[in-house]
Amino acid sequence: MAGHEQDGGELEGTLVVVEKSGHAVAFHDVDDGTLLKRIELGEYPHEMVVDRARGLAYIGHYGVRMSGDVGAGGTRVFVVDVRARELVRTIDLDPFNRLHGIALDEQNRLYVLSEEKAVLVRIDDPAAEDAAPSAAVHTGGIKTHMVVTNREGSRAYVTGLLSHTVSRVDPHDGAAAPVVVSPGRLPESCALSGDEQDLYVGARQDKQLVRFDARTLKEKQRADVPGDPLRVYVVPGEDKLLTTDIENRTVTRYDADLVEERSIAFDGTPAGISFHPAAPTAFVTLLDVDTVAILDLKTFEITGTIATGSEPDVTALI
Numbered sequence: 001m002a003g004h005e006q007d008g009g010e011l012e013g014t015l016v017v018v019e020k021s022g023h024a025v026a027f028h029d030v031d032d033g034t035l036l037k038r039i040e041l042g043e044y045p046h047e048m049v050v051d052r053a054r055g056l057a058y059i060g061h062y063g064v065r066m067s068g069d070v071g072a073g074g075t076r077v078f079v080v081d082v083r084a085r086e087l088v089r090t091i092d093l094d095p096f097n098r099l100h101g102i103a104l105d106e107q108n109r110l111y112v113l114s115e116e117k118a119v120l121v122r123i124d125d126p127a128a129e130d131a132a133p134s135a136a137v138h139t140g141g142i143k144t145h146m147v148v149t150n151r152e153g154s155r156a157y158v159t160g161l162l163s164h165t166v167s168r169v170d171p172h173d174g175a176a177a178p179v180v181v182s183p184g185r186l187p188e189s190c191a192l193s194g195d196e197q198d199l200y201v202g203a204r205q206d207k208q209l210v211r212f213d214a215r216t217l218k219e220k221q222r223a224d225v226p227g228d229p230l231r232v233y234v235v236p237g238e239d240k241l242l243t244t245d246i247e248n249r250t251v252t253r254y255d256a257d258l259v260e261e262r263s264i265a266f267d268g269t270p271a272g273i274s275f276h277p278a279a280p281t282a283f284v285t286l287l288d289v290d291t292v293a294i295l296d297l298k299t300f301e302i303t304g305t306i307a308t309g310s311e312p313d314v315t316a317l318i
Helices: none
Strands: 014-021 024-029 035-040 046-052 056-061 076-081 086-092 100-106 110-114 119-123 135-138 144-149 156-159 165-169 179-181 186-194 198-203 208-213 219-224 229-234 241-246 250-255 262-267 269-273 279-287 291-296 301-307 314-315
Touching: 014 046, 014 269, 035 229, 046 100, 046 198, 046 314, 056 110, 076 100, 100 144, 100 156, 110 144, 119 144, 144 186, 156 186, 165 186, 198 229, 229 269, 241 269, 269 314, 279 314, 291 314
Parallel strands: 186 229
Antiparallel strands: 014 024, 014 314, 024 035, 046 056, 056 076, 056 100, 076 086, 100 110, 110 119, 119 135, 144 156, 156 165, 165 179, 186 198, 198 208, 208 219, 229 241, 241 250, 250 262, 269 279, 279 291, 291 301
Protein backbone atom coordinates (compact mmCIF):
# COMPACT_ATOMS: atom_id res chain seq x y z
CA MET A 1 0.00 0.00 0.00
CA ALA A 2 1.28 3.48 -0.75
CA GLY A 3 0.33 6.32 1.54
CA HIS A 4 -0.86 5.92 5.10
CA GLU A 5 -3.51 8.02 6.80
CA GLN A 6 -3.48 8.55 10.57
CA ASP A 7 -5.75 10.97 12.42
CA GLY A 8 -6.66 12.69 9.18
CA GLY A 9 -3.10 13.22 7.92
CA GLU A 10 -0.31 11.45 6.13
CA LEU A 11 2.54 9.97 8.13
CA GLU A 12 5.75 11.90 7.66
CA GLY A 13 9.39 11.14 8.30
CA THR A 14 12.00 8.52 7.59
CA LEU A 15 11.75 4.94 8.77
CA VAL A 16 15.15 3.48 9.62
CA VAL A 17 15.17 -0.28 9.08
CA VAL A 18 17.85 -2.76 10.14
CA GLU A 19 18.02 -5.54 7.54
CA LYS A 20 19.27 -8.56 9.45
CA SER A 21 20.02 -10.76 6.45
CA GLY A 22 20.55 -7.77 4.16
CA HIS A 23 23.52 -6.90 6.42
CA ALA A 24 22.53 -3.25 6.17
CA VAL A 25 20.53 -0.36 7.53
CA ALA A 26 18.07 1.29 5.14
CA PHE A 27 16.13 4.55 5.10
CA HIS A 28 12.58 4.66 3.70
CA ASP A 29 10.11 7.50 3.22
CA VAL A 30 7.43 6.42 5.65
CA ASP A 31 4.60 7.84 3.55
CA ASP A 32 5.18 6.02 0.27
CA GLY A 33 7.86 3.49 1.23
CA THR A 34 10.48 4.84 -1.18
CA LEU A 35 14.00 3.60 -0.43
CA LEU A 36 16.08 6.72 0.19
CA LYS A 37 19.43 5.15 1.05
CA ARG A 38 20.95 1.87 2.15
CA ILE A 39 24.21 1.47 4.11
CA GLU A 40 26.02 -1.86 4.24
CA LEU A 41 27.13 -3.00 7.68
CA GLY A 42 28.79 -6.17 8.94
CA GLU A 43 27.07 -9.54 8.64
CA TYR A 44 23.82 -9.87 10.59
CA PRO A 45 23.28 -6.63 12.47
CA HIS A 46 20.37 -6.98 14.89
CA GLU A 47 19.20 -4.56 17.60
CA MET A 48 19.18 -0.74 17.31
CA VAL A 49 18.50 2.29 19.51
CA VAL A 50 18.28 5.97 18.55
CA ASP A 51 19.37 8.81 20.83
CA ARG A 52 16.96 11.33 22.33
CA ALA A 53 17.81 13.99 19.73
CA ARG A 54 16.98 11.49 16.95
CA GLY A 55 20.42 12.16 15.50
CA LEU A 56 22.48 9.02 16.05
CA ALA A 57 21.53 5.36 15.86
CA TYR A 58 23.54 2.61 17.52
CA ILE A 59 23.32 -0.87 15.99
CA GLY A 60 24.82 -3.95 17.59
CA HIS A 61 26.84 -6.36 15.44
CA TYR A 62 25.46 -9.74 16.48
CA GLY A 63 27.24 -11.47 13.61
CA VAL A 64 25.09 -14.59 13.32
CA ARG A 65 21.57 -14.87 11.93
CA MET A 66 19.72 -16.56 14.81
CA SER A 67 20.39 -17.09 18.51
CA GLY A 68 20.69 -20.85 17.93
CA ASP A 69 23.44 -20.42 15.33
CA VAL A 70 27.02 -21.13 16.39
CA GLY A 71 29.82 -18.66 15.84
CA ALA A 72 31.82 -15.98 17.59
CA GLY A 73 29.71 -13.19 16.13
CA GLY A 74 30.62 -9.52 16.06
CA THR A 75 32.30 -7.15 18.49
CA ARG A 76 31.36 -3.73 17.09
CA VAL A 77 28.63 -1.16 17.52
CA PHE A 78 27.81 0.72 14.32
CA VAL A 79 27.21 4.45 14.84
CA VAL A 80 24.94 5.89 12.14
CA ASP A 81 24.06 9.55 11.61
CA VAL A 82 20.39 9.13 10.75
CA ARG A 83 19.98 12.67 9.42
CA ALA A 84 23.00 12.57 7.11
CA ARG A 85 22.32 8.85 6.50
CA GLU A 86 25.95 7.93 6.99
CA LEU A 87 27.93 5.38 8.96
CA VAL A 88 30.16 7.71 10.95
CA ARG A 89 32.21 5.25 13.01
CA THR A 90 32.24 1.94 14.84
CA ILE A 91 32.91 1.23 18.51
CA ASP A 92 34.91 -1.97 18.97
CA LEU A 93 34.06 -3.80 22.20
CA ASP A 94 36.38 -6.78 21.68
CA PRO A 95 36.65 -9.21 23.54
CA PHE A 96 32.91 -8.80 24.15
CA ASN A 97 31.13 -10.51 21.28
CA ARG A 98 27.75 -11.56 19.87
CA LEU A 99 26.47 -8.07 20.68
CA HIS A 100 22.69 -8.17 20.74
CA GLY A 101 20.61 -6.34 23.37
CA ILE A 102 21.21 -2.58 23.35
CA ALA A 103 19.71 0.32 25.31
CA LEU A 104 20.07 4.04 26.02
CA ASP A 105 19.15 5.90 29.19
CA GLU A 106 17.91 9.49 29.44
CA GLN A 107 21.51 10.77 29.57
CA ASN A 108 22.27 8.96 26.29
CA ARG A 109 24.57 6.48 27.99
CA LEU A 110 24.72 3.33 25.92
CA TYR A 111 24.38 -0.21 27.27
CA VAL A 112 25.42 -3.15 25.07
CA LEU A 113 24.90 -6.78 25.96
CA SER A 114 27.42 -9.47 25.03
CA GLU A 115 25.45 -12.68 24.62
CA GLU A 116 28.53 -14.90 24.68
CA LYS A 117 30.25 -13.27 27.65
CA ALA A 118 27.03 -12.56 29.60
CA VAL A 119 28.38 -9.08 30.31
CA LEU A 120 26.67 -5.70 30.04
CA VAL A 121 29.01 -3.00 28.74
CA ARG A 122 28.37 0.68 29.53
CA ILE A 123 29.58 3.50 27.26
CA ASP A 124 29.09 6.90 28.87
CA ASP A 125 29.72 9.02 25.76
CA PRO A 126 28.92 6.89 22.72
CA ALA A 127 28.69 9.95 20.45
CA ALA A 128 32.36 10.81 20.99
CA GLU A 129 34.81 10.01 18.20
CA ASP A 130 36.98 8.07 20.67
CA ALA A 131 34.04 6.32 22.35
CA ALA A 132 35.10 3.31 24.40
CA PRO A 133 33.69 1.18 27.23
CA SER A 134 33.35 2.97 30.56
CA ALA A 135 32.50 -0.11 32.61
CA ALA A 136 31.22 -3.67 32.35
CA VAL A 137 29.21 -5.81 34.77
CA HIS A 138 28.38 -9.48 34.96
CA THR A 139 24.70 -10.22 34.46
CA GLY A 140 24.24 -13.55 36.21
CA GLY A 141 22.66 -15.21 33.16
CA ILE A 142 23.81 -17.50 30.35
CA LYS A 143 23.37 -16.65 26.67
CA THR A 144 22.10 -13.20 27.60
CA HIS A 145 20.04 -11.83 24.74
CA MET A 146 17.99 -8.70 25.48
CA VAL A 147 18.35 -5.74 27.83
CA VAL A 148 16.14 -2.88 28.97
CA THR A 149 17.07 -0.10 31.39
CA ASN A 150 15.10 2.37 33.45
CA ARG A 151 15.26 5.97 32.30
CA GLU A 152 17.98 7.08 34.72
CA GLY A 153 20.13 4.06 33.94
CA SER A 154 20.37 2.86 37.53
CA ARG A 155 18.76 -0.50 36.78
CA ALA A 156 19.13 -2.85 33.83
CA TYR A 157 17.21 -6.04 33.15
CA VAL A 158 18.74 -8.87 31.13
CA THR A 159 17.19 -12.09 29.81
CA GLY A 160 19.20 -15.31 29.65
CA LEU A 161 18.10 -17.77 26.97
CA LEU A 162 19.98 -20.81 28.29
CA SER A 163 19.82 -20.01 32.00
CA HIS A 164 16.06 -19.34 31.61
CA THR A 165 16.48 -16.26 33.77
CA VAL A 166 15.90 -12.55 33.99
CA SER A 167 18.44 -10.52 35.96
CA ARG A 168 18.35 -7.09 37.54
CA VAL A 169 21.81 -5.53 37.54
CA ASP A 170 23.34 -2.21 38.53
CA PRO A 171 25.28 -1.03 35.44
CA HIS A 172 27.30 1.33 37.61
CA ASP A 173 28.41 -1.06 40.36
CA GLY A 174 30.29 -4.16 39.33
CA ALA A 175 30.50 -5.27 42.98
CA ALA A 176 26.72 -5.47 43.33
CA ALA A 177 25.46 -9.01 42.84
CA PRO A 178 22.73 -9.40 40.20
CA VAL A 179 19.24 -10.35 41.36
CA VAL A 180 18.28 -13.38 39.29
CA VAL A 181 14.92 -15.16 38.91
CA SER A 182 13.44 -17.60 36.42
CA PRO A 183 10.27 -16.49 34.61
CA GLY A 184 10.04 -19.80 32.74
CA ARG A 185 11.66 -21.45 29.76
CA LEU A 186 13.34 -19.38 27.04
CA PRO A 187 12.66 -15.84 28.26
CA GLU A 188 13.74 -13.69 25.35
CA SER A 189 12.37 -10.17 25.69
CA CYS A 190 11.35 -7.90 28.53
CA ALA A 191 9.77 -4.46 28.88
CA LEU A 192 9.29 -1.91 31.67
CA SER A 193 5.95 -0.29 32.42
CA GLY A 194 5.72 3.47 31.92
CA ASP A 195 6.04 4.12 35.66
CA GLU A 196 8.94 1.64 35.82
CA GLN A 197 7.25 -0.31 38.61
CA ASP A 198 6.57 -3.47 36.62
CA LEU A 199 8.72 -5.65 34.39
CA TYR A 200 7.02 -7.84 31.79
CA VAL A 201 8.77 -10.93 30.41
CA GLY A 202 7.74 -13.40 27.73
CA ALA A 203 8.56 -17.06 28.48
CA ARG A 204 8.49 -18.46 24.96
CA GLN A 205 8.57 -22.21 25.54
CA ASP A 206 6.05 -22.01 28.37
CA LYS A 207 3.76 -19.75 26.30
CA GLN A 208 3.35 -17.32 29.17
CA LEU A 209 3.64 -13.65 30.03
CA VAL A 210 4.98 -12.86 33.48
CA ARG A 211 4.72 -9.62 35.45
CA PHE A 212 7.37 -8.85 38.07
CA ASP A 213 7.90 -6.10 40.60
CA ALA A 214 10.67 -4.20 38.83
CA ARG A 215 12.58 -3.41 42.01
CA THR A 216 12.50 -6.78 43.75
CA LEU A 217 11.81 -9.15 40.82
CA LYS A 218 9.10 -10.74 42.94
CA GLU A 219 6.51 -12.35 40.66
CA LYS A 220 3.18 -10.53 40.67
CA GLN A 221 1.23 -12.26 37.92
CA ARG A 222 1.45 -14.93 35.24
CA ALA A 223 -0.83 -15.61 32.25
CA ASP A 224 -0.97 -18.20 29.49
CA VAL A 225 -0.88 -16.88 25.92
CA PRO A 226 -1.89 -18.65 22.70
CA GLY A 227 1.50 -19.01 21.01
CA ASP A 228 5.15 -17.96 21.12
CA PRO A 229 5.64 -14.49 22.69
CA LEU A 230 8.88 -13.63 20.90
CA ARG A 231 8.81 -9.94 21.87
CA VAL A 232 6.99 -7.94 24.53
CA TYR A 233 6.51 -4.16 24.33
CA VAL A 234 4.82 -1.54 26.49
CA VAL A 235 2.80 0.93 24.42
CA PRO A 236 4.18 4.43 25.20
CA GLY A 237 1.83 6.46 27.39
CA GLU A 238 -0.54 3.54 27.99
CA ASP A 239 -0.86 0.63 30.40
CA LYS A 240 -0.97 -1.76 27.47
CA LEU A 241 1.33 -4.47 26.15
CA LEU A 242 1.94 -5.69 22.63
CA THR A 243 3.43 -9.09 21.84
CA THR A 244 4.66 -10.53 18.57
CA ASP A 245 3.66 -14.18 18.33
CA ILE A 246 5.73 -16.02 15.72
CA GLU A 247 3.75 -19.23 16.08
CA ASN A 248 0.37 -17.73 15.17
CA ARG A 249 1.78 -14.77 13.20
CA THR A 250 -0.13 -12.28 15.30
CA VAL A 251 0.37 -9.09 17.25
CA THR A 252 -1.77 -9.10 20.39
CA ARG A 253 -2.62 -6.33 22.84
CA TYR A 254 -2.95 -7.05 26.55
CA ASP A 255 -3.91 -4.78 29.43
CA ALA A 256 -1.58 -4.24 32.39
CA ASP A 257 -3.09 -7.29 34.14
CA LEU A 258 -2.22 -9.52 31.16
CA VAL A 259 -5.80 -9.81 29.90
CA GLU A 260 -5.99 -10.12 26.09
CA GLU A 261 -7.84 -7.26 24.37
CA ARG A 262 -7.18 -7.37 20.63
CA SER A 263 -5.23 -9.45 18.14
CA ILE A 264 -4.39 -9.09 14.46
CA ALA A 265 -2.95 -11.70 12.10
CA PHE A 266 -0.30 -11.04 9.44
CA ASP A 267 0.70 -12.75 6.20
CA GLY A 268 4.29 -12.79 7.45
CA THR A 269 6.06 -13.51 10.72
CA PRO A 270 6.01 -10.46 13.04
CA ALA A 271 9.24 -9.86 14.91
CA GLY A 272 10.05 -6.31 16.05
CA ILE A 273 7.81 -3.36 16.89
CA SER A 274 8.63 0.33 17.14
CA PHE A 275 6.29 3.21 17.86
CA HIS A 276 5.58 6.57 16.26
CA PRO A 277 6.73 9.28 18.70
CA ALA A 278 3.42 11.18 18.47
CA ALA A 279 0.75 9.26 16.53
CA PRO A 280 -1.00 6.05 17.70
CA THR A 281 0.97 4.00 15.21
CA ALA A 282 3.25 0.96 15.41
CA PHE A 283 5.68 -0.35 12.83
CA VAL A 284 5.81 -4.15 12.74
CA THR A 285 8.63 -5.97 10.93
CA LEU A 286 7.62 -9.14 9.06
CA LEU A 287 10.83 -11.11 8.78
CA ASP A 288 9.99 -13.72 6.19
CA VAL A 289 8.20 -11.49 3.67
CA ASP A 290 10.63 -8.52 3.82
CA THR A 291 7.95 -6.04 4.83
CA VAL A 292 7.17 -3.48 7.50
CA ALA A 293 3.46 -3.30 8.32
CA ILE A 294 2.00 -0.07 9.67
CA LEU A 295 -0.51 -0.73 12.45
CA ASP A 296 -3.09 1.80 13.64
CA LEU A 297 -3.20 1.27 17.40
CA LYS A 298 -6.70 2.77 17.73
CA THR A 299 -8.45 0.62 15.13
CA PHE A 300 -5.93 -2.24 15.27
CA GLU A 301 -5.90 -2.35 11.51
CA ILE A 302 -3.04 -2.36 9.01
CA THR A 303 -2.97 0.98 7.20
CA GLY A 304 0.03 0.40 4.94
CA THR A 305 3.13 -1.64 4.20
CA ILE A 306 6.71 -0.87 3.20
CA ALA A 307 8.77 -3.30 1.13
CA THR A 308 12.27 -3.73 2.61
CA GLY A 309 15.50 -5.62 2.15
CA SER A 310 16.13 -9.10 3.51
CA GLU A 311 14.72 -9.85 6.97
CA PRO A 312 13.81 -6.47 8.47
CA ASP A 313 14.34 -6.78 12.21
CA VAL A 314 14.23 -3.43 14.02
CA THR A 315 12.91 -0.01 13.00
CA ALA A 316 12.80 3.58 14.22
CA LEU A 317 10.95 6.60 12.86
CA ILE A 318 13.02 9.77 12.40
